[in-house]
Amino acid sequence: MIYTMTFNPALDYIVKVPGYQEGTVNRTAAEKIMAGGKGVNVSVVLQNLGVPNTALGFIAGFTGGEIERILKQLGCHTDFIRLPDGNSRINVKLKADKETEINGQGPSIPESAMAVLYQKLQMLKDGDCLVLAGSIPSGLPDSVYCEIMERLNGRNLNIIVDAEKDLLKNVLSYHPFLVKPNHHELGALFGKTLTGIKEIAEHAYLVQEMGARNVLVSMAGEGGILVTEEKQAFFSPAPRGKVVNSTGAGDSMVAGFLAGYLDGKNYEKAFRMGLCAGSASAFSTELAAGNEIAALYETMIKEPIKQI
Numbered sequence: 343m344i345y346t347m348t349f350n351p352a353l354d355y356i357v358k359v360p361g362y363q364e365g366t367v368n369r370t371a372a373e374k375i376m377a378g379g380k381g382v383n384v385s386v387v388l389q390n391l392g393v394p395n396t397a398l399g400f401i402a403g404f405t406g407g408e409i410e411r412i413l414k415q416l417g418c419h420t421d422f423i424r425l426p427d428g429n430s431r432i433n434v435k436l437k438a439d440k441e442t443e444i445n446g447q448g449p450s451i452p453e454s455a456m457a458v459l460y461q462k463l464q465m466l467k468d469g470d471c472l473v474l475a476g477s478i479p480s481g482l483p484d485s486v487y488c489e490i491m492e493r494l495n496g497r498n499l500n501i502i503v504d505a506e507k508d509l510l511k512n513v514l515s516y517h518p519f520l521v522k523p524n525h526h527e528l529g530a531l532f533g534k535t536l537t538g539i540k541e542i543a544e545h546a547y548l549v550q551e552m553g554a555r556n557v558l559v560s561m562a563g564e565g566g567i568l569v570t571e572e573k574q575a576f577f578s579p580a581p582r583g584k585v586v587n588s589t590g591a592g593d594s595m596v597a598g599f600l601a602g603y604l605d606g607k608n609y610e611k612a613f614r615m616g617l618c619a620g621s622a623s624a625f626s627t628e629l630a631a632g633n634e635i636a637a638l639y640e641t642m643i644k645e646p647i648k649q650i
């Protein structure tokens with residue numbers, strides 16, 4: 343079974359505001375509310391690919407209720423912990439000439455709720471996957487993903503981490519199965535701006551030396567790089583298409599990678615599926631549907647993936 347864990351789920355309020363101007367009243371040309379948060383998005387895309395999974399996390403208030411309702415409507419299985427106070431955040435995604443995001447802080451998570459989470463995680467069995475994805479509400483320490491991995495140490499689990507800065511750095515020594523920074527996040531780990539495939543791949547190898555088993559680096563429209571535990575490195579450009587909404591492209595990539603990997607344990611297939619799921623979401627108003635991912639995969643399978 344696959345579990346996704348989102349500490350800070352959100353309602354994503356996606357607004358199109360052509361000609362947006364600061365300091366004045368702007369009117370939207372289109373708007374949409376979606377359930378969001380990185381682990382939540384992974385769950386939705388896995389579900390769209392027909393891969394059973396459970397979305398774990400904390401929700402609060404009327405916004406939390408709406409997140410759960412939307413996910414159920416999409417056919418997702420959820421097992422959220424309800425917090426006593428506050429509201430799950432609303433993250434604003436402003437699509438104008440440039441894309442601007444305002445992500446909320448989210449409700450605080452009391453120790454009693456953390457205890458319920460740790461209890462719940464005891465249900466994970468050998469062979470299960472756990473996706474730890476997204477930021478954590480302020481008030482929780484940057485070591486919280488480590489704490490989870492520490493408690494699960496010794497079990498035969500595949501743990502995937504999609505996080506940045508110390509939240510990511512701290513888990514590496516626990517040997518996660520996969521980490522998926524984008525190339526900016528990868529550079530930030532080393533206090534650098536990375537350019538070019540060679541430099542990005544070299545730093546992906548460094549992250550592997552720090553403990554990650556597999557490192558998948560997403561590069562938005564430039565594609566991605568995968569460094570595997572078999573010491574192979576692949577680069578592929580992204581499938582071509584018209585970008586409509588790239589929110590959640592990275593999460594879709596994680597879902598596609600996992601779905602591809604679990605179907606035959608082949609890293610090249612997993613990488614292709616990751617790229618296709620990421621791009622299919624970027625080319626769609628919502629997160630990618632299974633048939634949209636499959637259609638890109640059919641095109642992409644005709645081209646060999648470059649080993650670097």
Ligand SMILES: Nc1ncnc2c1ncn2[C@@H]1O[C@H](COP(=O)(O)OP(=O)(O)OP(=O)(O)O)[C@@H](O)[C@H]1O
Pocket residue numbers: 523524525559560561562563564565566580581582583585588589590591592593594595616617618619620621622624
């Ligand atoms: N402009 C684009 N054109 C084609 N594919 C794209 C584009 N943007 C994203 N993708 C696809 O999605 C994958 C992940 O994108 P990206 O690197 O933007 O992830 P991310 O930064 O984690 O995104 P997010 O935080 O918005 O989920 C890319 O590797 C690519 O396959």
Ligand SMILES: O=P(O)(O)OC[C@@]1(O)O[C@H](CO)[C@@H](O)[C@@H]1O
Pocket residue numbers: 350352354377378379380383433445475476477478589590591592593
């Ligand atoms: O604030 P975080 O947890 O880093 O990111 C949250 C978020 O921006 O990530 C998803 C896209 O990847 C969105 O659904 C959501 O709003």
